[in-house]
Amino acid sequence: MSLSRRALLAAVPAVAVAGCAAQSPLRVAVVWSGAELRRFLRVVDAYMARYQRPVSVYSAGDNISALLRGPAQDVIPDVAVIPRLGLLFDPVVRPRVRPMTGGHAQPEFWRRLVTPYGSREELGAWFKIAHKSLVWHRAGEQEPPADLAAWQPPRGGLAIGAADGWVLSDWFENVLLAYAPEVYGGLFPPAEQGNPAWWGVAKVTEALTLLATLWREAFTRDQGRRALTMQFHDSVLDVFTYRTADLLAAPDFALPVIELYGGRGIAAHFRFPAHGDNPAPLVVGGDVAVAMKRGGQDALTFVNWLTRPRALGEHDALTEWVGEGGFLTPYSVPSHPLLRGPSADLTGAANRHYDLSDRLIGRLEGGDGRGLWRVLTELFTDVTAGTTAPATAAQAARDKIVADAGESGR
Template sequence: MSMSRRAFLAAIPAVTVAGCSGQAPLRVAVVWSGEELRRFLRVVDAYAARQRRPVSVYSAGDNISALLRGPAEDVIPDVAVIPRLGLLFDPVVRPRIRPRSGGHEQPEFWRRLVTPYDSEEELGAWFKIANKSLVWHRAGEQWSPASLTHWQPGPGSLAIGAADGWVLSDWFENVLLAYAPEVYTGLYPPAERGSQAWWGVARVTEALTLLATIWREAFTQEQGRRALTMQFHDSILDVFSYRTADVVAAPDFALPVIERYGGGDVARHFPFPGLDGGDAPLVVGGDVAVAMRGGGQDALDFVNWLTRPRASGERDALTDWVDEGGFLTPYSAPSHPLLRMPAQMLDKAESRHYDLSDRLIGRLEGGDGRGLWRVLTELFTDVTAGTVAPATAAAAAREKIVEAAAA
């Protein structure tokens, strides 16, 4: 039996309703859970108290894409904070977004990302950004391979939460950007005819083969099977709590997990290695706040308030979040020493590239069990839990990607 859109929305737990007013609450959909969600609620509480406007926040998780595309517009939220940029340009979702007006000016690199090629209208504003090209290890230990081709992790040295497809796609994007930056750049924008043809070039297969080789060397079959059941947070614990692995490739927002379970000053990191003297890759991501048309001006006002730069000396729940780690913004430098360098890297316009899988729509769109994430999960399975040779598994993965891109 199919579920109605109203029933679908009702099944998503509303996390809180803040504020006190006779007005209907402003409905805000996010993808976070756990500590990130609790932090966000503290930020929203300040808005509700100041504006005397109730705000209902609910976590839609990966279902947020289905929610924004749904046929029943009465269940579409007033505001959405989304991690996948491609949703802004989805042919169903884009007409439902109220273009941004008023508010603050965004840095040019980030502004262009939320601006369609056929328009100068900004579709959203950046609430949170992320450096996705970091490799973490325990303090006091020496790590930093000279290049990707020299990175030969022994079995058990690498932790990967392969149950989360985005973890595997971050690996692929860093390797592809280091190995073939011209291919990475050519794959986007899809609005340009022929951009999908880049998936079929030999350099993609070569990058996938290099990636599969690193994975094969880092896991026994038993370790590979375990990694496939491990989520992102668990892979952090493997390095900093259980100490059963040595390094983990993870974005800056791994820091709160490290310090909660491993303690303070236990971690160090280095940039994801480049290729034989080439530039280190810099993959960036982030969460964009958008106002939906059904939310009216109130939704747009909330987006502009939420994403605004804080004045010098201003203190609130968001600046506390920035200072304590796990949150980067285009406007505020973090005070945590381990995040200063990752934040500074995000200012380098000449080398940063936005997360490729978060831009994709159609059959390659991310989501566990779907699109590029599924292809990479199957690649990881073949070369770690299975016995397929890296080159063979890489060629098969490339063919699946080409087929999906063509469709």
């Protein structure tokens, strides 16, 4: 998962193994840019060295959905590493995916997520997973709140990169899962299309009101306006470099940025608070490697190699990536002490729920300025930079979601 997915579709120069020039490269589309993309290219270098097969990697950013759905077959990649599970079950994309064969066994929770309901065919393999229910702060300066309803960060104490819609959707998902786990689960029962009727229940409005109230109390109008222009990366700096805020709700992959700009040992985290007698929310996400049909057996070979569990003591570019933090897999225990607990949650906790916005397709599908992300951005704007009462803004947001869900189901 990238810190910013605003990159336009742009080719990254392929790295080819000498002696393979006559072979057409395996085309791999990813969403990452910057440091994450450079890390991935090092992993791919090892594949090319072993299989003597040239590979061309390019970043499609947020355009990866349009790329995989596009009518032009010649631009569809051989392999895609996708950040949103909903794309896997998109009615246009799914028929273009080659089901996995000849690979390793995936942990049951993660295997079910990539397996169509009523089928035994796995459509992809997990490359990277993420814990999205962490609240970061400077070590020794915060105590975890006892309950979500009682949690109120001091005004100016919360950093939110509201210019990135996924940041706001992570907030909403944690609040909804904490407040009404039966609603969260009902939206996506064991069927990939989900049950949008759950959006209409009163508890969605109540969860949105709880979230809107928390946001309203945490920001002045000027701070709300500033947050709307701030990306995720900048919100990390507000807590750990500039110290103008105290708390940051962010996934595990915030850690490398925290330590790059704040230093090692500066950070601590606690779990997003529970509500009442409900369990603490645990929202998870991840990137799935998918072989497209056009890629043939070479695409399957690449995906199986890329996502395979590493043997105990094996060292390569991927284990180095895991070792530096900000990269979790279903098969490895990170060496960084701040990530061992989150990693154990991802691989063993019973109450895991996949990122809701990353499962949505149709009019609610995420993307900056679109779908659920747009609705939540408008909610944040109304209650922080504007003067709308939280309950009124929450009702308006719920109405927009219900309308978009209804359009998606037609």
